Amino acid sequence: MQELTHYIDGAHVKGTSGRFADVFNPATGEVQAKVPLASKDEMDKAVQIAAKAQPAWAAVNPQRRARVMMKFVDLLNRDMDKLAEALSREHGKTLPDAAGDVQRGLEVVEYCIGAPQLLKGDFTDSAGPGIDMYSMKQALGVTAGITPFNFPAMIPMWMFAPAIVCGNAFILKPSERDPSVPLMLAELMEEAGLPKGILQVVNGDKEAVDAILEHDVIQSVGFVGSTPIAEYIYGKGCSHGKRVQCFGGAKNHMIIMPDADMTQAADALVGAGYGAAGERCMAISVAVAVGDDTADRLLEKLVPKVEALKVGPYTSGNDVDYGPVVTAAAKANIERLVQTGIDQGAKLAVDGRGFKLQGYEDGFFVGPHLFDNVTTDMDIYKTEIFGPVLSTVRAENYEDALKIAMDHEYGNGTAIFTRDGDTARDFANRINIGMVGINVPIPVPLAYHTFGGWKKSMFGDLNQHGPDAFKFYTRTKTVTSRWPSGLKEGGEFSIPVME
Ligand code: NAD
Secondary structure (H helix, E strand, O other), X not given: OEEOOEEEOXXXXXXXXXXXXXXXXXXXXXXXXXXXXXXXXXXXXXXXXHHHHHHHHHHOOHHHHHHHHHHHHHHHHHXXXXXXXXXXXXXXXXXXXXXXXXXXXXXXXXXXXXXXXXXXXXXXXXXXXXXXEEEEEEEOOEEEEEOOOOOOOHHHHHHHHHHHHOOOEEEEEOOOOOOHHHHHHHHHHHHXXXXXXXXXXXXXXXXXXXXXXHOOOEEEEEEEOOHHHHHHHHHHHHHOOOEEEEEOOOOEEEEEOOOOOHHHHHHHHHHHHHHHHHOOOOOEEEEEEEOHHHHHHXXXXXXXXXXXXXXXXXXXXXXXXXXXOOOHHHHHHHXXXXXXXXXXXXXXXXXOOOXXXXXXXXXXXXXXXXXXXXXOOOHHHHOOOOOOEEEEEEEOOHHHHHHHXXXXXXXXXXXXXXXXXXXXXXXXXXXXXXXXXXXXXXXXXXXXXXXXXXXXXXXXXXXXXXXXXXXXXXXXXXXXXXXXXXXXXXXXXXXXXXX
């Protein structure tokens, strides 16, 4: 049994709390490692090391900090297969999907290479007689991030890359379900030239999270995970005077208009609904068909595609559409919710219950489920299921469909499938949801835009990555300066360079 570690001050460090969590291989159901759960003291030790290391790192000029990111990108590409394999083994997602998880993080690292430009301040010449005014963006100090199991490479990189390139130290508390890739990323950052103590990984559960939230030295906390925990962290972090951004759960609706290309819509729904076993915060979990005729035409195309989905372990390579869910508890919760759907009167158009895979009987596999005639009062509609379960709601008309999506408490992503530009434009303008796709089912913005939902999917004001991340991880200081007249310097004859 492998005993995982923390990564503190440039070294793998064994846990000392005596508490551990099991890390499973979701495909086989076996416990493959134990991850230490840090105590308050262990967290404090990492924070003290970070606080000591951070001022020197902030004093490194932005070009040199960006070069660490350049090198890190090379190393991520070098180790892509290794990272994807480690990720799939603990998470369960397919290998191409795991490589995508690394890649979408890498793209934010690439954006961070632009730090010298992004960190430039503003300058006003002669704001008054002999007076100049300028603002600068300074690092916060020690920052921290708490990340979910479903993107163990991408989301840590979305946080630590901008935090670190801005001159902060960063403490990562990854999900205890799949901690190996975050540990590997910390090693790679140091191989890329990052000084010790600037990126540390402290594994743990609520005790470690509370130690972060209560620690006076930590200046900011980023969180991605479920909404109840997001609300808790936002409230507690803010009450301890920290800058906090929390991204929560989702229930993403895709509206299918009568004029949509039904084959395209059905293809989009199988990928967006069942990819990664539905364990994506941008997964589509509700298809809203406008009109009964649209719903019937959609289901005619959709049902055979859902029935044909191939479920299996990541070791089957490209032959598998999605893998197991993350834990036995997640599987049991999905099965429970499916039963409530049946009990509350939804029609199970594709029944994935009782799915078993030969040779993987103890794996956490869930067959694909498709519900029709779902209504907004049902538990399967209201709750984030986070599994391979797609619900179809039948709306009377466009206004009804729009209202259904707008009335849901979550507001992460949404999509509309239509050939009518006017409807698409109206939808994009009026919908109260943060990320909108027009004939694009999973509209995850690229690295140079920002990522964030509305309503109960987000607590805070700045989004993840893109320009918002540079605002979140810096403070603005504005200087007003006037100089008495003094000596003028002599000439400098060789070109200054940055070696
Ligand atoms: P989770 O909320 O269970 O865990 C997230 C993190 O919080 C983990 O690091 C975990 O250790 C910690 N945590 C768990 N319970 C805690 C507690 N009681 N007190 C303090 N910390 C606690 O979420 P998850 O199951 O790992 O991830 C799935 C969820 O994340 C889904 O709801 C999904 O929609 C959401 N998610 C949202 C986004 C987004 O950008 N909005 C992205 C990815 C995932």
